[in-house]
Amino acid sequence: MAANTDLPPGVDKEQVFGMLAMEMEYKVELFNRLAMACFNKCVDKRYKEPELTMGENSCIDRCVSKYFLVNGIIGQMLSAGQRPM
Amino acid sequence: MAANTDLPPGVDKEQVFGMLAMEMEYKVELFNRLAMACFNKCVDKRYKEPELTMGENSCIDRCVSKYFLVNGIIGQMLSAGQRPM
Amino acid sequence: MAANTDLPPGVDKEQVFGMLAMEMEYKVELFNRLAMACFNKCVDKRYKEPELTMGENSCIDRCVSKYFLVNGIIGQMLSAGQRPM
Amino acid sequence: MDKSMLQGLDGLPEEDQRRMAAVIEQLQVRDSMRMYNSVVERCFNDCVDNFTRKSLQKQEETCVMRCAEKFLKHSMRVGLRFAELNNLAATPDQSN
């Protein structure tokens, strides 16, 4: 998904813009889903205080890390299989 | 929701494009929601194996069929009532 | 989030359009999430009859009101803190 | 989506109002589509749970129709209340 900005002569600039915009959109969505998942997994929904506890904070750090790992595993599976989704 | 490509003289081509694009978007969303619903209804979330079982496969086929039927019933209700949503 | 249509001389009209379109989009999303939340909180999912009961109707009215209040509280918190989200 | 979302357009010249109206219409069409898809999803999820056959059973069909009917009535009621509160919030003098 990395954008290539070193264009070979024949490539349309509009396409590159489109791809970059898509990649941003992809990352925004990745971020939003990740944030939602980690909120659900890590934060106590009784809201006894407005601060995140130490336990919640370290849970969040690990959760983000694990989400990226899952993202990577599935990305590899897909590019290895070359399956169209 | 069927697109009409036999244009009467006065109709704006841009509008037709807009409608076709909308219809695609509609079907993509229909597909995504249907796929999510049938995954939830039919697939065992313990993931004991990477293959779909025979039971899961036939559940999926029936699920897609039933989803289309529900889609049709509600579509008829709405067009009969002519209610704006 | 109120749109300002009295433009000072230097302001780009395209930006105003963009902001108005964004504001519409914001309200559509607000409406959709609110409607979903109040359906979940107020409507009996056994669907014994096609009409909303009196209890459901008054629950809906209060639910919409409370959703707006929550929206207002969080809006004030955010604009007071000036935190970028 | 309701009419009250059109507020704030009065100051614009006619051509711009037309353009804005087109944007709004597109949002409305997209919104109806989503509403339609979401009532189907909701009623399917709440009413259909048996996958031993590929056709709908009578009680599933009844459930789906009542569900859709309720959903639409709910949406209309929410729309009315939403418009009232939205107009209230848009009147500057009463916004606090």
Place this chain on the structure above:
Amino acid sequence: MDKSMLQGLDGLPEEDQRRMAAVIEQLQVRDSMRMYNSVVERCFNDCVDNFTRKSLQKQEETCVMRCAEKFLKHSMRVGLRFAELNNLAATPDQSN
């Protein structure tokens, strides 16, 4: 997204078909992206529940791979059935 969504374009001149194809491709790219994000979300939610370490445990990894595999097979099967029913619905004479 499947080919059957292209139906109804035959009547258009070539240039317009190209333009429409570009719109469709953009929808497809966006849709693949969403599909990718949603399989990751789903398999993370279903398989990962232990946050005492920041690396994945072996059984979490196995679970994620099976989940993704199943999800993709499910999507393909749904895609096939969807296309069949969609084509059926698009044939005017059989639409009722």
Place this chain on the structure above:
Amino acid sequence: MDKSMLQGLDGLPEEDQRRMAAVIEQLQVRDSMRMYNSVVERCFNDCVDNFTRKSLQKQEETCVMRCAEKFLKHSMRVGLRFAELNNLAATPDQSN
């Protein structure tokens, strides 16, 4: 959305960078809007369950404020970690 998403634009001429920056800003505004709507939805769902009156009760209000506060702090923390890992992944030599 974080700054690290801007990587890869350095090679473009200035005018294109401006254009891309406009696209990014639009995504950011839309994203803030969604974030705002989703914190409201989340805190409403988690904190409000009594519909015998149309005003908020004191403890509901407290719950909503704590919830929003936590949600924002959570988002900021996730944003920091996300940026770190995202930058790591974007450095080609370390991507495997």
